[in-house]
Amino acid sequence: MRRKKGSGRKIELTKMKLFLLCLVVFIMFVGIGRSIGEKLTSKATNAEEKLAENDLEKKEKEKETKNNSGKTEEVREDKAVKKEKHNEEKQETKKDTEVAEKDVEAKEVKEEKPIDQEKNSSNDNKKVAYLTFDDGPSVVVTPQVLDILDNCNVKATFFVIGSLAEQNSDLIKREYNSGHAVGNHTYSHNYKYIYSSVNNLLSDIDKCENVLKGILGNDFHSAAFRFPGGSFGQKKQPFKDVLKNKGIGYVDWNALNGDAEGHNIPKDRLVQRLVQTTQGKNKVVILMHDAGAKKTTAQALPEIINYFKKQGYEFKTIDQEAINGF
Numbered sequence: 332m333r334r335k336k337g338s339g340r341k342i343e344l345t346k347m348k349l350f351l352l353c354l355v356v357f358i359m360f361v362g363i364g365r366s367i368g369e370k371l372t373s374k375a376t377n378a379e380e381k382l383a384e385n386d387l388e389k390k391e392k393e394k395e396t397k398n399n400s401g402k403t404e405e406v407r408e409d410k411a412v413k414k415e416k417h418n419e420e421k422q423e424t425k426k427d428t429e430v431a432e433k434d435v436e437a438k439e440v441k442e443e444k445p446i447d448q449e450k451n452s453s454n455d456n457k458k459v460a461y462l463t464f465d466d467g468p469s470v471v472v473t474p475q476v477l478d479i480l481d482n483c484n485v486k487a488t489f490f491v492i493g494s495l496a497e498q499n500s501d502l503i504k505r506e507y508n509s510g511h512a513v514g515n516h517t518y519s520h521n522y523k524y525i526y527s528s529v530n531n532l533l534s535d536i537d538k539c540e541n542v543l544k545g546i547l548g549n550d551f552h553s554a555a556f557r558f559p560g561g562s563f564g565q566k567k568q569p570f571k572d573v574l575k576n577k578g579i580g581y582v583d584w585n586a587l588n589g590d591a592e593g594h595n596i597p598k599d600r601l602v603q604r605l606v607q608t609t610q611g612k613n614k615v616v617i618l619m620h621d622a623g624a625k626k627t628t629a630q631a632l633p634e635i636i637n638y639f640k641k642q643g644y645e646f647k648t649i650d651q652e653a654i655n656g657f
């Protein structure tokens with residue numbers, strides 16, 4: 332029985348130990364489990380955080396890219412707008428140049444039109460040359476022309492554009508004080524404007540006349556008027572009638588050096604053209620230009636003056652006789 336009792340206790344003790352062991356093991360497991368759980372959770376959180384971070388980064392990157400692309404687009408648009416503007420400006424400049432060139436071309440064509448035949452050459456054998464310079468004054472060519480005329484002691488007539496006279500009043504004074512005649516060639520020289528109505532032409536002539544009076548004094552009267560492009564053709568008839576009624580004398584030309592027939596025409600060709608167009612004429616009104624682009628006109632002038640001198644011509648400025656004669 333004792334044995335039984337002793338072994339029973341032992342068994343109980345062993346059970347107890349086993350229970351305790353199990354308990355310890357259980358607690359340990361729970362602990363380990365917890366820590367693993369925590370670790371796993373933290374890992375998961377970390378992973379999530381990372382994911383979230385990545386996501387954020389991604390989103391930020393996307394934003395940046397969007398912004399950048401937006402900026403790029405803006406820049407592109409800006410560039411495109413600028414380009415368009417530039418192109419528009421270019422086109423406008425081109426248009427302006429084209430218009431200006433067409434204007435010049437139109438002028439050249441008009442000024443190239445047939446020269447009126449001399450009316451009274453058969454009655455008068457006296458040879459007279461009227462040198463005329465249109466479309467000035469210009470800063471470079473006009474002083475060169477004036478120097479040459481001074482050196483050769485020859486007087487000429489300048490049909491000046493009012494707007495250019497305003498800008499170069501000293502040259503107008505020099506022309507006038509050197510004994511040359513100053514004529515009216517409208518204020519604007521704008522064909523579209525002056526030939527769109529008789530009133531426009533008259534007001535443009537008046538405007539030019541007032542500029543010249545402002546420079547040369549109120550007593551000044553221009554020697555004559557010259558139609559831009561000449562008075563040739565039926566279209567100009569109403570304008571001519573009005574000028575006649577108003578007592579405004581105008582004069583065309585019956586010879587030319589051809590300096591309006593192109594750009595920078597070599598001086599030899601200008602002399603040739605002059606010789607050709609003055610053949611057989613005792614009274615010649617010669618169309619030339621002292622506009623800024625007509626540099627070869629000044630170059631050809633000494634030779635032209637020499638030619639007339641050799642042919643026995645006397646040089647005169649445009650006067651009533653010249654107006655009546657042409």
Ligand SMILES: [Zn+2]
Binds near residue numbers: 465466520
């Ligand atoms: Zn002109």
